[in-house]
Amino acid sequence: MHKKGCSEEELFSFLSSVKENDRAYNKVLSSMCTIPHPVAVRAHNMFIETNLGDPGLFMGTASIEEMLVERLGTLLHHKKACGYSTSGGTESNIQALRIARKLGNSKCPNVVVPESAHFSFDKAADILAMEIRTVPSDDKFRMDAEKIEEKIDKNTVCLVGVAGTTEYGVVDPIEALSDIASDRDIFLHVDAAFGGLVLPFVPHTSKFDFELAGVSSLSVDPHKMGMSTIPAGCLLVRDPSYFHSTEVDTPYLTVQKECTLCGTRPGASVAGALAVLDFLGEEGMAKIVDSCMENTRRIIKGMENAGYPVATMPEVNVASFCCDETPKGWQVSRTRLGHMRTVCMPHVTKDTIDEFLTAIGEM
Amino acid sequence: MHKKGCSEEELFSFLSSVKENDRAYNKVLSSMCTIPHPVAVRAHNMFIETNLGDPGLFMGTASIEEMLVERLGTLLHHKKACGYSTSGGTESNIQALRIARKLGNSKCPNVVVPESAHFSFDKAADILAMEIRTVPSDDKFRMDAEKIEEKIDKNTVCLVGVAGTTEYGVVDPIEALSDIASDRDIFLHVDAAFGGLVLPFVPHTSKFDFELAGVSSLSVDPHKMGMSTIPAGCLLVRDPSYFHSTEVDTPYLTVQKECTLCGTRPGASVAGALAVLDFLGEEGMAKIVDSCMENTRRIIKGMENAGYPVATMPEVNVASFCCDETPKGWQVSRTRLGHMRTVCMPHVTKDTIDEFLTAIGEM
Structure with missing residues (x-):
């Protein structure tokens, strides 16, 4: 640390010079995050000092978290889902596995x-x-439904399916997983961190959420397609009692117990997440998702015309291609199998795609 | 979710009505968080869309995180400390224990x-x-140095000491812990989530940080006494190699590996944390800490005059009292032993304390 402080002017001129090294989102096709929606930013600022780790002090903000859980639960076919706002998909996934481990009660859980x-x-x-234990993918990069059972044994405490995979934008056979989970009484977690706010707005997708009786828990991240500020993830569970297994006593707080992974938690981004959903409503969300899906089809068609076929037809706005090169100045990423991966987030417009396709043509 | 969206006006009038159920900070003596410093809020907004989970996209913001780690490391006597910005003390503590478990390599770690x-x-x-395994406290509510060794066995992979305890504001005998840790080659984690930004600015405190050779890692939370926005914690480790044990491969990102607990991470609050430290400098921080400590002495003196002695003299701005009642309208909390607990954060002014003491007198 410096001995002496500096003026606000010096500070912000320094910070803005550093910020110039960040990439602007305009040529970023690799991220599952996006520029937050203006109402998210405004709500975020309104709740900037709130701490959901101490909900007795912030009862208003805590009720916003409850509303967010209720909105997402309803959207995902379980109005009474219990849940909380996490720091993101990773925390949600850790917590789901933690619950499954407790409920499964095996000495060598898998x-x-x-x-x-x-x-x-x-x-x-x-x-x-x-x-x-890893189940191989089928030729469409989805979990091979035929090969799930052979991985399960008496120490299997949890099954996981992904609804909107990070690399290929496909949905695992969640119905099959749900049947197996119900038959064998195993906890089933669905990672819908990305797809949870896409699939409900896309017509004719397969079932993936609490509508399926075997689904025990689900991650969905408002800070991805929910266009909220970071951090805003959400873990939803079918049965409130699941959280008993992650509870610890919390002396010296305004509540007696808590079940999250973190302690202090921002309310600002949670308010941001609710603000976007309420401002847009289902119709507004559907419109944005529709436009992202249309852009995804546009990039797929353009890439195919350029001789780079899509690796598999995606069900969400993620498309990966058989293309080894990357056009200069553009940010795409690579799947583990080496495909070029793109995500058509809301900041990726039709014009961006056309510009990208031009760059592809000039490669 | 609602079918139709709403207007921005409706949305923000609703959000502000909900926010009225939050408590204002002015009568809150129970929290280790506070109103964020204005420069933290301004910096937060400047970096609102950044994601440290993808540092290749946000190289500017990533360098701000490095600067924050370097500032805190220097302050805590290890300029070359390695670290990252966590969601808060809980994540830092989990990660420290996770590293210790890996390094300790025991089948039944304690x-x-x-x-x-x-x-x-x-x-x-x-x-x-x-x-x-829990070491009892001495009569000053600190870890009893005489009783540490008896808890250790060959499966002990980690020792923990607290610098600025949540309940009594005291500092555990970190020097003794450091000697034991060095002698027996055990990982020592210091939880200085609160004290890490208080103790360096208080004259004549005992050693607690990397100055002591046995200290392996340390948590310090800018979102507590660093007056930054939430979430801004920090985990610092002595040796960069410690993080190898928490690394996972990260395909489809701009980096190959990462070692944090979460994935997507906000850059906004990290910029907020750096902004406060740079704006205030050591001298400005010392001034604020000094005023919080003076207020702590003021509340102790006032409570003692009212017949409620302090449970033990604290070393940071947390004071707990032998007092069973709570004055109406005030938010204090209770330690596990039932003492009334107060924290003189920057939002708690001299006038607030006088008002509180008046309310105590009228009880």
């Missing part, structure tokens, strides 16, 4: 995940000292 | 913590499947 699962499951399994 | 440790250690031990 979790069965698709090959395509997000790396947060490796992290979760490492932290929770659980064995991770 | 962690030795003071009786006074924050409840996040219960959470961490539960998540990480570690046994937690």
Whole structure:
């Protein structure tokens, strides 16, 4: 630390010079985050000092968190879902596995995940000292439904399916998983961190949420397609009693127990998340998702015309291509199998895609 | 979710009506958080869309995180400390124990913590499947240095000391812990989430940080006495190699590996944290801490005059009293032993204390 402070002018001129090294979102096709919606930013500022880790002090903000959970639960076919706002998909996934481990009560617990699962499951399994078992993908990069059963044994405490995979934008066979989970009485967690705010607005998608009786918990991140500020994830569970297994006593707070992973938690981004959903409503969300899906089809068509076929047809706005090069100045990413991966988030406009396709043509 | 959206005017009139149920900070003596400093809020807004989970996109913001780590490391006697910005003390404590578990390499790992440790250690031990062993407090509510060794065995992978306890504001005998840790080659984590931004500015306090050779890691939370926006914690470690044990591969991101607990992470509050430290400098921080400590002495003196002695003389701005009642309209909290607990954060002014003492007199 410096001995002496500086003036506000010096400080902000320094911070803005540093910020110039950030990339503007305009040529970013690799991120599942986006520029937050203006109402999210405004609500965020209104609640900037709030701490959901101490809900007795912030009862208004705590009720906003409840409303967010209720909105998302209703959207995902379980109005009475219990949940809380997490720091994001990783925390939600860790907590779901933690609950499953407690309920499963095995000395050598294992979790069965698709090959395509997000790396947060490796992290979760490492932290929770659980064995991770991977089900290979089928030719469409989805969990191969035929190969799930052979991975399960009496120590399997959790099954995981992904609704909107990070790499290929596909949905695992959640119905099949749900049947297996119900039959064998195993906890089923659905990672819908990305797809949870896309799939409900896309016509004719397969079932993936609490509508399926075997689904025990679900992650959905408002800070991805919900266009809220960061951090705003959400973990939803079917049965409130699941949270008993993660509760600790909390002396010297305004509540007696709490079940989250973190302690102090921002209310600002939670207000931001609710603000976007209420401002847009289902119709407004559907319009934005529709435009992202249309842009996804546009990029797929353009890439195919340029000789780079899509690896598989996605169900959400993530498309990966058989293309080894990257056009200069653009930010795309690579899947583990080496495909070029793009995400058509709300900041990616039709014009952005056309510009990108021009750059592809000039490669 | 509602079918139709609403107007921005309706939305913000609703949000402000809900916010009225939050408590204003002015009569809150129970919180370790406070109203964020105006420069933190301004910096937060400047970086509102940034995501430290994808540092290749946000290289400017990532360098701000590095600067924050360097400032805090220098302040805590280890300029070359390695670290990252966490969601708060709980994540820092979980990660420290996770590193210690990996390095310790025991099949039945245990962690030795003071009786006074924050409840996040219960959470961490539960998540990480570690046994937690508690060292009783001495008559000053500090970890009893004489009773540490008897809790340690060959499966002890971590020792924990607290610098600025949540309940009594005291500092555990970190020097003694450091000697034991060095002698027996055990990982020592210091929870200075609160004290880390108080003790360096208080004259004549005992050593608690990297100055002591046995200290392996340390939590310090800018969103407490650093007056930044939430979430802004920080985990610092002595040796960069410690983070190898928490790394996972991160395909489809702009970096290859990452070692944090969460994935997506806000840059906004990290910029807020740096802004406060740079704006105030050591001298400005010292002035604020000095005023909080003076207020702490003021409340202690006033309470003693009213017949409610302090449970023990604190070393940071937390004071707990032998007082069973709570004056109406004020928010204090209770320690596990039933003492009335108060924290003189920057939002608690001299006038607030006088008003509180008046209310105590009228009880």
